Amino acid sequence: MSEENKREAGRQETSPAAEQQEPAAPEQREPANTQEVAGAEPAGAGAEHPNQPQPDTMPEHPDASASDKPAEPAAPSAADANADAPAAPAEAGGDAAPAGAGEGAGAGAGAGAVDPEREAKIKAVQEARAARLAAKAAAEAGGDASAGAGAGAGAVDPEREAKIKAAQEARAARLAAKAAAEGGGDAPAEPKPPSPKQPWLDEAVELLKSEVHPEAVEEAAINELSDDMPTITVKAGHWRAAAELLKSHEKLGCNYLRNVTGVDYETHMEVVYFVINLETKREYAIKIRTDRDQPSVPSAVPVWLSADWPEREIYDLLGIDFPGHPDLRRIMMPDDWVGHPLRKDYVPLDPEV
Amino acid sequence: MIRTEELLLNVGPQHPSTHGVLRIVVKLDGEVITEATPVIGYLHRGTEKLAESLNYTQIIPYTDRMDYVSAMTNNYVLVHAVEKMMGIEVPERAEFLRLIVMELQRVASHLVWWGTYLLDLGALSPFLFAFKEREMIIDLFNELCGARLTYNYMRVGGVKWDAPPGWIDKVRDFIPHMEKQLKEYERLVSGNEIFLARVRGIGKYDAETAIAYGLSGANLRCTGVKWDLRKNEPYSLYDRFEFDVPVGTNGDCYDRYMIRFEEMRQSLRILKQAVEQFPSSGETMGKVPRAIRPPAGETYVRIESPRGEIGCHIVSKGKAEPYRLKFRRPSFMNLQILPKLLVGETMTNLIAILGGVDIVLGEVDC
Numbered sequence: 058m059s060e061e062n063k064r065e066a067g068r069q070e071t072s073p074a075a076e077q078q079e080p081a082a083p084e085q086r087e088p089a090n091t092q093e094v095a096g097a098e099p100a101g102a103g104a105e106h107p108n109q110p111q112p113d114t115m116p117e118h119p120d121a122s123a124s125d126k127p128a129e130p131a132a133p134s135a136a137d138a139n140a141d142a143p144a145a146p147a148e149a150g151g152d153a154a155p156a157g158a159g160e161g162a163g164a165g166a167g168a169g170a171v172d173p174e175r176e177a178k179i180k181a182v183q184e185a186r187a188a189r190l191a192a193k194a195a196a197e198a199g200g201d202a203s204a205g206a207g208a209g210a211g212a213v214d215p216e217r218e219a220k221i222k223a224a225q226e227a228r229a230a231r232l233a234a235k236a237a238a239e240g241g242g243d244a245p246a247e248p249k250p251p252s253p254k255q256p257w258l259d260e261a262v263e264l265l266k267s268e269v270h271p272e273a274v275e276e277a278a279i280n281e282l283s284d285d286m287p288t289i290t291v292k293a294g295h296w297r298a299a300a301e302l303l304k305s306h307e308k309l310g311c312n313y314l315r316n317v318t319g320v321d322y323e324t325h326m327e328v329v330y331f332v333i334n335l336e337t338k339r340e341y342a343i344k345i346r347t348d349r350d351q352p353s354v355p356s357a358v359p360v361w362l363s364a365d366w367p368e369r370e371i372y373d374l375l376g377i378d379f380p381g382h383p384d385l386r387r388i389m390m391p392d393d394w395v396g397h398p399l400r401k402d403y404v405p406l407d408p409e410v
Numbered sequence: 411m412i413r414t415e416e417l418l419l420n421v422g423p424q425h426p427s428t429h430g431v432l433r434i435v436v437k438l439d440g441e442v443i444t445e446a447t448p449v450i451g452y453l454h455r456g457t458e459k460l461a462e463s464l465n466y467t468q469i470i471p472y473t474d475r476m477d478y479v480s481a482m483t484n485n486y487v488l489v490h491a492v493e494k495m496m497g498i499e500v501p502e503r504a505e506f507l508r509l510i511v512m513e514l515q516r517v518a519s520h521l522v523w524w525g526t527y528l529l530d531l532g533a534l535s536p537f538l539f540a541f542k543e544r545e546m547i548i549d550l551f552n553e554l555c556g557a558r559l560t561y562n563y564m565r566v567g568g569v570k571w572d573a574p575p576g577w578i579d580k581v582r583d584f585i586p587h588m589e590k591q592l593k594e595y596e597r598l599v600s601g602n603e604i605f606l607a608r609v610r611g612i613g614k615y616d617a618e619t620a621i622a623y624g625l626s627g628a629n630l631r632c633t634g635v636k637w638d639l640r641k642n643e644p645y646s647l648y649d650r651f652e653f654d655v656p657v658g659t660n661g662d663c664y665d666r667y668m669i670r671f672e673e674m675r676q677s678l679r680i681l682k683q684a685v686e687q688f689p690s691s692g693e694t695m696g697k698v699p700r701a702i703r704p705p706a707g708e709t710y711v712r713i714e715s716p717r718g719e720i721g722c723h724i725v726s727k728g729k730a731e732p733y734r735l736k737f738r739r740p741s742f743m744n745l746q747i748l749p750k751l752l753v754g755e756t757m758t759n760l761i762a763i764l765g766g767v768d769i770v771l772g773e774v775d776c
């Protein structure tokens with residue numbers, strides 16, 4: 058059984074590299090694979106099953122996670138997609154939703170006893186439709202709206218305004234009808250006060266720039282979705298020095314590493330370190346971006362011992378190298394496993410497993 | 411003169427004292443451990459990978475199976491993270507129910523720990539005591555959501571089931587009973603000479619080490635660091651209730667024992683207040699859009715599970731499924747310190763130290 062595994066493993070070894078060039082030249086891969094397998098094994102055995110699972114997964118490749126999906130959960134999620142459909146218009150702009158609702162509204166009007174919300178909705182739909190038609194006519198006549206702005210500014214703008222207004226009314230009607238959508242509608246209107254954690258962010262960025270390197274910080278922002286977490290993207294080359302600074306600078310003193318996450322963004326890889334100072338509760342999320350083909354982030358273990366296993370886990374599941382790590386080997390998967398399961402381009406060798 | 415040889419010994423993966431499928435490769439010089447390497451992954455089910463193809467409601471049952479001794483807190487960390495991203499308000503009654511089940515769960519979880527820890531140390535009867543009381547909590551959960559261990563109880567925006575009539579009264583009646591039992595447990599075990607000899611001064615470390623190794627929960631507090639997320643970064647309704655955070659001074663197994671013991675009392679104290687303030691009526695589900703699609707972005711949410719800080723890091727691309735879901739599991743982080751604690755100890759102390767860390771392998775491996 059172990060022989061079989063090794064052979065299978067040997068075959069899979071070729072797949073991550075092969076997949077990356079997949080969209081460009083799928084045929085090229087096949088000989089390359091066969092060769093490598095043949096090198097590791099008797100040619101007969103290798104030729105028998107190169108790339109067997111790949112033809113299935115190939116067409117779906119851009120959505121690797123979908124192809125990984127086991128058969129069982131597929132059904133509920135498909136059902137869910139259906140359930141989602143009625144809600145989808147709420148996310149789309151003002152145009153799509155009233156168009157769908159319009160037919161229903163027409164029928165409702167015929168019934169006689171119409172509530173005011175419904176009436177408002179119908180009105181908004183009609184206005185939106187009129188505005189859309191007008192805009193379309195304008196576009197046909199004088200190209201797109203922005204191009205026509207110079208010549209026929211007077212003609213285009215009122216139409217646009219009407220359209221926006223209609224969309225707003227439609228939205229208002231929808232909101233009244235469906236209170237659930239309330240939060241999403243109002244949010245963008247009010248100006249946001251600066252986050253109370255903004256000074257933490259500014260201070261850290263300032264220190265990183267002055268003490269580590271002027272170019273050490275790639276990006277810095279407050280993450281509102283995460284309790285205003287100050288989030289700093291640090292260049293991989295400056296990460297070790299930045300980590301030292303974060304831990305030992307008297308103003309920062311983030312001595313506790315609470316979590317490390319690795320993310321495969323398909324365009325690049327990212328490792329996020331969540332650090333906190335247990336006394337002042339000052340906390341940061343530090344991101345380090347890395348190339349996807351040769352992912353490598355300097356290890357934080359020399360600074361925070363607790364990064365040890367999390368980094369091993371990320372290495373195991375995402376294939377990110379951590380130079381400077383004292384004992385970088387697989388932790389979850391078996392030692393002879395090939396491939397890194399959490400990568401978005403991961404294709405399981407044997408779909409049965 | 412006695413000559414000793416180095417001996418390589420596998421403890422586990424199937425061994426009752428490893429509390430699951432944990433393997434520790436120990437090098438022994440006589441009775442003394444010279445090196446210990448934990449080997450994990452035997453229970454790795456790829457929860458994080460599976461989650462990428464499931465919608466958020468479908469992921470909830472998977473969280474039950476991580477720390478299966480404390481499934482309610484796992485449920486909470488996931489739904490709380492989604493609620494935070496989407497800005498969903500949870501009705502008060504639902505939040506009360508969540509808090510009550512989480513605190514009951516803490517007591518149940520510590521009871522399992524208490525019973526099995528003493529079983530590790532050779533005392534059989536505490537296990538029977540602990541499981542009797544734990545069974546009462548499990549029955550309460552069973553009545554509430556129809557499951558004894560994997561509850562799948564919480565939902566984004568609320569809870570799946572309202573409390574059945576009379577349920578809150580049963581919780582109310584349980585509290586004094588449990589308080590009485592805790593006193594009995596204490597008389598039975600806490601002062602026992604043999605027990606003290608096995609845990610006092612064993613597996614000692616200081617606050618600096620605990621922080622460096624990223625320990626949390628009782629493993630961190632036993633060194634005197636007062637860090638409990640229910641107090642330090644309040645979530646749910648914890649800021650409404652009075653309770654203390656017990657801390658130790660020596661950082662040994664005995665302190666960890668005493669902290670968990672005291673935490674059960676504090677949980678009962680919270681429960682007592684929560685049951686009194688429990689709203690007599692109200693919704694159990696908030697206003698949640700039909701499609702749960704957190705906006706594009708990410709969040710890291712953490713709460714205090716019985717084992718420490720459990721965190722949930724969601725990276726969303728605005729879809730119904732998470733783009734990446736990462737759980738920070740306290741058992742996984744806490745176990746890292748084991749090799750350091752074991753060097754120079756005897757084999758018998760290995761059991762005491764490992765038990766004192768309080769791991770659940772379903773959570774270590776995820």
